[in-house]
Amino acid sequence: METIDLTSYTRQDFAAEVRQATGEDISRCYQCGNCTAGCPYTQFFDYPVSQIMRMIQAGQREKALNSHAVWLCATCETCTTRCPCEIDVAEVMDGLRNIAYREKRFTEKDIRTFYEAFLTSLKRHGRVFELEIIARYNLRSGHLLTDADLGSKVMKQLHFLPKRIKGKDDIARIIKRFIGKK
Ligand code: SF4
Ligand code: SF4
Numbered sequence: 001m002e003t004i005d006l007t008s009y010t011r012q013d014f015a016a017e018v019r020q021a022t023g024e025d026i027s028r029c030y031q032c033g034n035c036t037a038g039c040p041y042t043q044f045f046d047y048p049v050s051q052i053m054r055m056i057q058a059g060q061r062e063k064a065l066n067s068h069a070v071w072l073c074a075t076c077e078t079c080t081t082r083c084p085c086e087i088d089v090a091e092v093m094d095g096l097r098n099i100a101y102r103e104k105r106f107t108e109k110d111i112r113t114f115y116e117a118f119l120t121s122l123k124r125h126g127r128v129f130e131l132e133i134i135a136r137y138n139l140r141s142g143h144l145l146t147d148a149d150l151g152s153k154v155m156k157q158l159h160f161l162p163k164r165i166k167g168k169d170d171i172a173r174i175i176k177r178f179i180g181k182k
Contacts, residue, residue: 010059012059013059014056014059014060014061014064015027015056015057015059017061017099018056018092018095018096021095021098021099022088022091022092022094022095023088023091024087024088024089024091024092024095025087026053026056026057026087026092027057028085028087029050029053029054029057029083029085029087030085031050031053031054032050032084033048033050034050034079034082034083034084035049035050035053035078035079035080035082035083035089036048036049036050036051036079037082038078038079038081038082039078039079040074040076040078041072041073041074041076044068044072045067045068045069045072045073046067046068046069047063047067047069048069049069049073049079049089049093052064052067052069052070052092052093052096053087053089053092055067056092064096065096065099065100065103065105066100066105066107067107068107068108069093070093070096070097070100070107071097071100071106071107071108071111072108073090073093073094073097075090075093075094076090077090079093098178098179101115101179102179110137110141110143113136113137113140113141114133114137114141116136117132117133117136117137117140118133119175119179120132120136121133121136121162122171122172122175123168123171123172123175124162124168125162125163125164125165125168126164126165126166126167126168126170126171126172127163127164127165127171129162129163132162
C-alpha cells in the first residue's frame with residue numbers, strides 16, 4: 001500500500017484520498033443530515049456521520065481519522081440508503097477505517113484486537129468463524145469472561161467447526177489490498 005506524503009497535504013487532498021479509497025465523491029454532500037438521522041449508533045459516536053462527511057470536505061484529516069465514530073460504525077448501511085445524493089456513506093466510513101487501521105489510529109480500547117481477530121478468521125476460512133473470533137478476542141484482550149452470561153443462548157447458534165469457502169485465497173488477497181500487511 002502506497003504511503004502518503006502529508007507534508008504538503010491540502011484540503012482537497014483528503015477528499016481526493018477518500019475518493020480514491022472508496023470511489024465516493026463527498027463534494028456532493030450538502031449536509032442535509034439524513035444519514036445521521038437514521039444512524040442507530042449516532043448516540044455512541046463522538047461526531048455524527050454527517051459531520052464526518054463535512055470533515056472530509058473541509059480537509060480535517062486528523063480529526064476524522066482519530067474519531068471514535070470510524071471504529072464504532074457498524075456498517076449497517078442505513079446512512080447509505082437514506083442519502084439523497086446517493087453517496088455510499090457506509091463505504092466512506094469503511095474506507096476511513098481502513099486508512100485508520102493502516103496508520104495505527106486505534107481510538108477505541110481493544111478495537112485492534114477485535115478487528116484483527118475478525119480479519120484473521122476471514123483470511124483463514126474465507127468467512128467468519130465466530131468461535132475462533134470470540135476465543136482470540138477474549139484471550140488477547142484479557143476479557144476472558146466477556147459475554148459469558150450469553151453462553152448457552154449463543155452456543156446454540158454457533159458452528160463448532162469452521163466452514164471454508166472455495167475462494168478463500170481471493171478473500172485474503174482483498175483484505176491485503178485494502179488494509180495492507182499486518
Ligand atoms: S453504516 Fe455506520 S454510520 Fe452509517 S448508519 Fe450504520 S452505523 Fe451509522
Ligand atoms: S445524507 Fe448524504 S447529503 Fe445528507 S448529510 Fe449525509 S452524506 Fe450528506
